[in-house]
Amino acid sequence: MGKNIISKEEVKKIAELSELEVSGEEEKFSELLSDTISYVEILNELDTSNTSETYQVTGLTNIFQKGSENTVTLTQEEALENADMEEKGLFVTDPVFDR
Amino acid sequence: MKELHKLTITEAIEGLKNADFSSVELVEACFKRIEQVDDDIKAFVTLTKDLALEKAKSADEGLKKKGVKVFEERPLLGIPYACKDNFSTKGIKTTASSNVLKEYIPPFESTVTRRLNEAGAILLGKTNMDAFAHGSSTETSDFFKTKNPWDLNKVPGGSSGGSAAAVASDMCIFAMGSETAGSVRGPASWCGTTGLKPSYGRVSRYGVVAMASSTDSPGPLTKSVDDAALVLSVIAGKDPLDATSSPERTSNYLSEIQKFNLKGLKIGKPKSYFDLDLEYGVRQRVEEACDVFEKLGAEIVGMELLSPKYSIAVYTILQRSEVSSNLARLDGIRYGNDRSNFGFEAKKRIMLGTYALSSGYYDAYYAKVQKVRTLVIDDFNKAFEKVDLLIAPSMPCVALDLGESEKSSMFGELMDVLTEPSSIAGICGISIPVGIADNMPVGAMLMANMHEEEKILGAAKVFQSSTDFHLERPNLK
Numbered sequence: 001m002g003k004n005i006i007s008k009e010e011v012k013k014i015a016e017l018s019e020l021e022v023s024g025e026e027e028k029f030s031e032l033l034s035d036t037i038s039y040v041e042i043l044n045e046l047d048t049s050n051t052s053e054t055y056q057v058t059g060l061t062n063i064f065q066k067g068s069e070n071t072v073t074l075t076q077e078e079a080l081e082n083a084d085m086e087e088k089g090l091f092v093t094d095p096v097f098d099r
Numbered sequence: 100m101k102e103l104h105k106l107t108i109t110e111a112i113e114g115l116k117n118a119d120f121s122s123v124e125l126v127e128a129c130f131k132r133i134e135q136v137d138d139d140i141k142a143f144v145t146l147t148k149d150l151a152l153e154k155a156k157s158a159d160e161g162l163k164k165k166g167v168k169v170f171e172e173r174p175l176l177g178i179p180y181a182c183k184d185n186f187s188t189k190g191i192k193t194t195a196s197s198n199v200l201k202e203y204i205p206p207f208e209s210t211v212t213r214r215l216n217e218a219g220a221i222l223l224g225k226t227n228m229d230a231f232a233h234g235s236s237t238e239t240s241d242f243f244k245t246k247n248p249w250d251l252n253k254v255p256g257g258s259s260g261g262s263a264a265a266v267a268s269d270m271c272i273f274a275m276g277s278e279t280a281g282s283v284r285g286p287a288s289w290c291g292t293t294g295l296k297p298s299y300g301r302v303s304r305y306g307v308v309a310m311a312s313s314t315d316s317p318g319p320l321t322k323s324v325d326d327a328a329l330v331l332s333v334i335a336g337k338d339p340l341d342a343t344s345s346p347e348r349t350s351n352y353l354s355e356i357q358k359f360n361l362k363g364l365k366i367g368k369p370k371s372y373f374d375l376d377l378e379y380g381v382r383q384r385v386e387e388a389c390d391v392f393e394k395l396g397a398e399i400v401g402m403e404l405l406s407p408k409y410s411i412a413v414y415t416i417l418q419r420s421e422v423s424s425n426l427a428r429l430d431g432i433r434y435g436n437d438r439s440n441f442g443f444e445a446k447k448r449i450m451l452g453t454y455a456l457s458s459g460y461y462d463a464y465y466a467k468v469q470k471v472r473t474l475v476i477d478d479f480n481k482a483f484e485k486v487d488l489l490i491a492p493s494m495p496c497v498a499l500d501l502g503e504s505e506k507s508s509m510f511g512e513l514m515d516v517l518t519e520p521s522s523i524a525g526i527c528g529i530s531i532p533v534g535i536a537d538n539m540p541v542g543a544m545l546m547a548n549m550h551e552e553e554k555i556l557g558a559a560k561v562f563q564s565s566t567d568f569h570l571e572r573p574n575l576k
Contacts, residue, residue, distance in 0.1 A: 006454060010454070011450070014450045014453050014454050014457075015446075015450060017453050017457075018423065018427075018446075018449050018450055018453045019430070019438050020438060020441060020446050020449060020450065021438075021439055022446065022450075029446075029447065029450065031508075032447055032508040033447065033450060033451050033454065033508075035508045035509075036415060036419075036451055036508050036509055037451065037454070037455075037464070039411065039412055039415065039509065040412045040415070040416060040464060040467075040468070042408060042409060042411075042412050043409060043412050043413070043467055043468065043471050045409075046409060046471055046474060048467065048470035048471060048473075048474065051470040051471075051473050051474060052470065052473060053466055053469035053470050053472070053473065054469055054470075054472045054473045054476060055313065055469055056313050056343065057299050057300075057313070057476065057524065057525030057549075058299065058300045058343055058345060058525070060300075060342070060343065060345075060346075063342040063343075065339055066339070074206055074207065078206035078207075079206070079433075081204070081206050081434075082203060082204065082206075082433065082434030082435070083432070083433055083434070084431055084432055084433075084437075091432055091433055092432075093432050094432075
């Protein structure tokens with residue numbers, strides 16, 4: 001069921017977008033992801049042509065903090081406690097532009 | 100008198116008030132129990148014994164100094180609890196049972212644990228879970244598998260499996276879990292404990308390692324409904340640190356439910372839930388529970404609801420999409436290990452979510468399921484015009500053997516079929532023990548509309564007042 005809806009090539013592409021390493025497991029992921037996505041076809045049994053989306057269930061909108069709230073925040077030291085690498089009080093990240 | 104580790108919260112508070120025992124003795128009894136049985140059950144990933152004993156000592160001093168009135172301000176003073184390892188605890192390792200966060204020590208406290216600590220509750224340790232809460236068996240933990248106290252060859256359910264197993268084997272007085280869809284009610288059902296999933300937004304998500312942000316709901320696993328009500332009173336309410344937390348009024352749930360009456364209450368029994376492939380014993384026990392509710396004065400009303408099978412599809416897509424977005428932050432730069440540490444289940448979920456949110460597929464999957472979510476909500480709203488509550492089994496079967504979860508690409512979603520509609524709609528639900536089938540506990544679930552926790556807690560309370568199912572315990576050494 002649902003074989004190859006998501007091909008091995010697409011698995012490679014998705015893995016790249018997700019920054020995940022899947023080499024050697026493309027076939028397995030292709031099967032499992034296709035199997036899962038094919039289950040969604042069941043929703044075609046329902047008419048949603050006049051239905052709008054619900055992205056969140058609270059109905060709350062534009063929730064702002066008052067100035068008096070949440071004045072306590074992490075210190076720079078605390079924020080950096082778990083950093084892989086730090087320099088001059090900043091996180092060191094991988095380069096994002098080609099040199 | 101009961102052994103101390105076996106007490107409920109309300110019993111333990113009574114004992115502390117009467118000076119029958121101290122908080123130190125209570126905490127020591129729990130650790131003695133942990134030493135006795137946790138080598139077999141493996142519920143805990145981290146223990147905080149020194150800290151717990153220190154806090155117990157100061158709780159005893161506080162009680163001595165201020166007298167029993169101290170419980171008005173600190174309703175959980177001196178009560179030991181276990182906490183799922185996805186709640187950030189300042190200075191205490193918080194791993195979400197994952198290799199990515201294996202050594203992570205948060206510099207801040209989640210709102211739920213902060214409120215519990217301020218109420219005087221004492222953390223015993225952090226419990227095992229499916230890694231990042233991805234699963235319904237606790238087998239996807241990157242560390243080890245937790246066993247079901249009723250049968251060590253079976254899973255406890257998940258993802259809050261460590262918390263459920265810890266409560267069922269009396270290693271703690273109560274435990275905290277969290278539910279995205281079924282992760283409290285499922286393991287509560289499979290381990291024979293009470294498990295409450297509050298309405299979405301009722302309890303703050305601040306500091307909880309996120310799974311699907313639009314349905315994540317922290318909730319307690321307890322030995323009685325009274326205890327669940329008491330814990331909810333402490334953790335519920337608006338939190339400025341979580342913009343989705345509800346400003347709706349909360350109440351003293353424990354005292355509210357003492358006067359609850361089932362007379363005239365209508366409990367809907369949705370045909371589509373009972374039409375699913377349910378195990379014989381599960382169906383029997385839940386039918387019998389319906390009879391008990393009827394005898395106690397409620398009216399059981401057969402009714403039509405959308406089949407939960409649609410919610411499996413809705414939940415799978417929305418959860419995997421939100422997972423892919425939430426776990427994008429884990430890059431090993433600011434905290435945690437890098438992305439090569441993700442386990443198989445996490446990779447699978449991140450990739451499916453990435454696919455569903457991609458340009459060209461978004462409308463077919465993500466937008467489509469959010470439309471069906473609207474249909475599910477409308478369906479519940481119509482149902483609650485006719486009835487006060489809904490009843491169904493919590494899980495389609497009793498706890499499965501270890502290893503069964505690996506046989507399906509959607510194991511968790513298929514197992515949690517009965518809890519998914521209520522989770523995607525954000526309404527509240529509770530699982531309570533209703534008897535034994537095939538030597539394993541069975542849970543029945545009550546659901547009510549948004550912010551109507553009093554109704555499910557009240558009805559469940561009346562049920563537990565006239566039955567003994569919640570008092571059954573596994574035969575451990």
